[in-house]
Amino acid sequence: MRLCFVVVALLCLSSGLLTSPYKLLSHQWSKLILTYHWPETFCIKEGCTTKFNYWTLHGLWPDKGDMCNSSWHFNASQIKDLIPEMEKYWPNLLSKGPSMSTVLWKHEWLKHGTCAATLEALNSEHKYFSKALELYQKLNLDGTLRKANIVPAQTHYSLEQIEMAIVNYYSVKPKIQCIHEQGEEAQILGQIEICFSKDFQLINCEKNEDDYWSSLNDILTLDTNTTGYYMCDENTPVLYPPLETV
Ligand SMILES: *[C@@H]1O[C@H](CO)[C@@H](O)[C@H](O)[C@H]1NC(C)=O
Ligand SMILES: *[C@@H]1O[C@H](CO)[C@@H](O)[C@H](O)[C@H]1NC(C)=O
Numbered sequence: 001m002r003l004c005f006v007v008v009a010l011l012c013l014s015s016g017l018l019t020s021p022y023k024l025l026s027h028q029w030s031k032l033i034l035t036y037h038w039p040e041t042f043c044i045k046e047g048c049t050t051k052f053n054y055w056t057l058h059g060l061w062p063d064k065g066d067m068c069n070s071s072w073h074f075n076a077s078q079i080k081d082l083i084p085e086m087e088k089y090w091p092n093l094l095s096k097g098p099s100m101s102t103v104l105w106k107h108e109w110l111k112h113g114t115c116a117a118t119l120e121a122l123n124s125e126h127k128y129f130s131k132a133l134e135l136y137q138k139l140n141l142d143g144t145l146r147k148a149n150i151v152p153a154q155t156h157y158s159l160e161q162i163e164m165a166i167v168n169y170y171s172v173k174p175k176i177q178c179i180h181e182q183g184e185e186a187q188i189l190g191q192i193e194i195c196f197s198k199d200f201q202l203i204n205c206e207k208n209e210d211d212y213w214s215s216l217n218d219i220l221t222l223d224t225n226t227t228g229y230y231m232c233d234e235n236t237p238v239l240y241p242p243l244e245t246v
């Protein structure tokens, strides 16, 4: 009886391990990940300073694939009308001047946009960037957290408090990422991912069989130095750092 159970479990485990890499290679994506980052945490990690006191966009990423069409070059003049909004909500947090932001947008387009473009609703630069801005505005993550009294402060939250604020409002599970600073007891809130289906309905960012592969994929494909981000630990207090005023 017990042996039988072990055999079945092993079969399940091995089939899971065998199918996942195959799916990774197939370049078929099934979900879109809208990734926000908290500028102050980003700058703690990268050693920059920031004036942004709200969650900014990092990207809109298909869950699988990157650099899907190398002949589809980024052309900033296609999104000219969006640039004021992009500078505000999708800035390059590392840039010293506004012109540098196009470096981030170009990267996001080449790496992720050209893959998202298999969807008719996203099959141009303009559609891709304006959809990301639309989803960003619609979710209003800052407002959602504030309503649950989760605000940047020198106090600690539990991961559950932050997660529940999001689950209660959007009815889907996010992925929440933190960084850890040496010598600190708390972990620092860094990124929040909210997931969408191909028809732009909110869905859970599930921790399923594919999750290991897609997060591996995220790590391999991110533009900035992401060595620091990990899934926040549920037993460690979370700091949501206010803007450093210097
Ligand atoms: C790749 O991009 C080029 C240039 O925009 C386009 O003509 C072509 O259809 C794209 N190929 C695919 C497979 O989407
Ligand atoms: C970029 O887009 C503009 C506006 O659509 C167009 O006039 C221009 O030819 C494009 N540039 C390149 C290099 O494709």
Ligand SMILES: *[C@@H]1O[C@H](CO)[C@@H](O)[C@H](O)[C@H]1NC(C)=O
Pocket (backbone or CB within 6 Å): 045, 225, 226, 227, 228
């Ligand atoms: C990335 O960040 C880590 C930790 O802050 C640092 O040790 C590492 O040198 C950085 N790597 C690059 C490529 O910038």
